Amino acid sequence: MEKGTEKNQSESSDFVKQITKKSDDFSRWYVDVIKKAELADYSSMKGIMVIRPYGYEIWELIRDQLDKMFKETGHRNAYFPLFIPESFLKKEAEHVEGFAPEVAWVTQGGHEELEEKLAIRPTSEAIICSFYAKWINSWRDLPVLINQWANVVRWEKVTRPFLRTTEFLWQEGHTVHATYEEAEEETLRILDIYTTFCEKYLAIPVISGLKSQSEKFAGALKTYCIEPLMPDGRALQAGTSHNLGQNFAKAFNIRFENQNQELEYAWQTSWGVSTRLVGAVIMVHGDDSGLILPPKVAPLQAVIVPISRGNWKETVLPEAQALFQELKKNGFRVYLDDRDTYTPGWKFAEWEMKGVPVRIEIGPKDIENKQLVLVNRLNRDKCFVKRDEVTAALEKLLEEIQQRLLERALDFREKNTHEAFNYAELMDVFDNRKGLVRAGWCESNQCEIKIKDAAAATIRVIQDKKDERFKRCSVCGAEAKHTVLFAKSY
RNA sequence: CGGGGCGUAGCGCAGGCUGGUAGCGCAUCGGUUUUGGGAACCGAGGGUCGGAGGUUCGAAUCCUCUCGCCCCGACCA
Numbered sequence: 001m002e003k004g005t006e007k008n009q010s011e012s013s014d015f016v017k018q019i020t021k022k023s024d025d026f027s028r029w030y031v032d033v034i035k036k037a038e039l040a041d042y043s044s045m046k047g048i049m050v051i052r053p054y055g056y057e058i059w060e061l062i063r064d065q066l067d068k069m070f071k072e073t074g075h076r077n078a079y080f081p082l083f084i085p086e087s088f089l090k091k092e093a094e095h096v097e098g099f100a101p102e103v104a105w106v107t108q109g110g111h112e113e114l115e116e117k118l119a120i121r122p123t124s125e126a127i128i129c130s131f132y133a134k135w136i137n138s139w140r141d142l143p144v145l146i147n148q149w150a151n152v153v154r155w156e157k158v159t160r161p162f163l164r165t166t167e168f169l170w171q172e173g174h175t176v177h178a179t180y181e182e183a184e185e186e187t188l189r190i191l192d193i194y195t196t197f198c199e200k201y202l203a204i205p206v207i208s209g210l211k212s213q214s215e216k217f218a219g220a221l222k223t224y225c226i227e228p229l230m231p232d233g234r235a236l237q238a239g240t241s242h243n244l245g246q247n248f249a250k251a252f253n254i255r256f257e258n259q260n261q262e263l264e265y266a267w268q269t270s271w272g273v274s275t276r277l278v279g280a281v282i283m284v285h286g287d288d289s290g291l292i293l294p295p296k297v298a299p300l301q302a303v304i305v306p307i308s309r310g311n312w313k314e315t316v317l318p319e320a321q322a323l324f325q326e327l328k329k330n331g332f333r334v335y336l337d338d339r340d341t342y343t344p345g346w347k348f349a350e351w352e353m354k355g356v357p358v359r360i361e362i363g364p365k366d367i368e369n370k371q372l373v374l375v376n377r378l379n380r381d382k383c384f385v386k387r388d389e390v391t392a393a394l395e396k397l398l399e400e401i402q403q404r405l406l407e408r409a410l411d412f413r414e415k416n417t418h419e420a421f422n423y424a425e426l427m428d429v430f431d432n433r434k435g436l437v438r439a440g441w442c443e444s445n446q447c448e449i450k451i452k453d454a455a456a457a458t459i460r461v462i463q464d465k466k467d468e469r470f471k472r473c474s475v476c477g478a479e480a481k482h483t484v485l486f487a488k489s490y
Numbered sequence: 491c492g493g494g495g496c497g498u499a500g501c502g503c504a505g506g507c508u509g510g511u512a513g514c515g516c517a518u519c520g521g522u523u524u525u526g527g528g529a530a531c532c533g534a535g536g537g538u539c540g541g542a543g544g545u546u547c548g549a550a551u552c553c554u555c556u557c558g559c560c561c562c563g564a565c566c567a
Contacts (some may be wrong), residue, residue, distance in 0.1 A: 274567050307526050345527040363526055
């Protein structure tokens, strides 16, 4: 009767959606999905977020799988202190300089001013190296292959849930080796683990390769990284693996006696991935209806929605419970949504928003026909399966979805990877298209800076193998030493 | 650190110009009917209007200061 009611009715379709369309405003979509799917919540402190159970469960699945892969390659977990004395951090000059702008400091304990202020670790090279100096004496002590799962703090100016937060969770591997070659081998082994993990488990294809000198980790000799392409055309640095050379060994005096009875500085690596991976999963796979989780890292792979009509609690519910038990016993992560406060339609929308890959509907008609309805989150395709064949059917569908997500992401990347043979072509891509640009590079820092200034884009990776078609540096025209991929990034 | 936007119920917002009982939708709680794509109706609860100061008989509203958050750019996983 009043204006308010009319307005509400005319806009009811918008209220149903509740989240911004991915194509309308990618940033808002991203934040909407995170909030509505209850992955994370903002705290009252800037840039500091809470990872809620559903979001944390994704991280746990990521963590558990990676942990397994690290252990399979001989790594062991340990835990080092959260605090790093200032003097430790200062030992490696480049390292300090690189991290100084974003370190949080503790200057007081209780009512006492500290004699030496303590950094809250932005990364743990400094504290870990100080211990390695004590633990390593002989070539027989090597290699040391340690990983830690921890939180770190970086006082970033601009933050975004999962992608860049003041405090975040990650793993950081810190290894020590007797030779450069071994360290390099380790660096690449981890890069390979990251690449495999992203593609096989997260269904996110990544480009891996070397960073340029200006983009490498502060204190490293070489930094390798994995870079997936996001739907808005920007690249995301999703993981890094550094060959530290002897830089930290020299700064922290990590020496060992080799087989020739000579004292030698050790060779080190460090590598990490963070909760940023959760952000990548959200961005790469989600759609206008919300999240889409790859089955391998979905906290719930299937949700059972009993169709509630009439005396459903006596008829449908027991069947649904039996199905739930059966699927659970067979190792699926499954949930039975038996709430009677919501209608089936509401539940459908809810679980789609939360990205559950498969919905299983069971109603009176299904029970009568000894069948179930399996619904694919990707396209809402429904298929009827025989009740006693559900395990095999679900397994197959989950595999299909996992595979399809990777294909879809790969296809998007192919369509958004361009080539530029000269400056005009390079700028044309930045101005008129989006995505990655493959181009030649002369290896000079000036050319990197020029592109950064002109297009806010950087070299994301230097390709492993030079592509001979790119004979000239696309910026200055000099002879190309490498083939690189440029992109705007997060 | 620059540019923009915004702080009013758990969430999303209106009200502000022109000072005078603090509102709407969603959510929540109770009830009835429903339930195969976000159900309907009836009823109820919930607020120091970001904070401080000022003007005024009276401030969510006007003035001054301040704090915080979000988005877009320069730096980083």
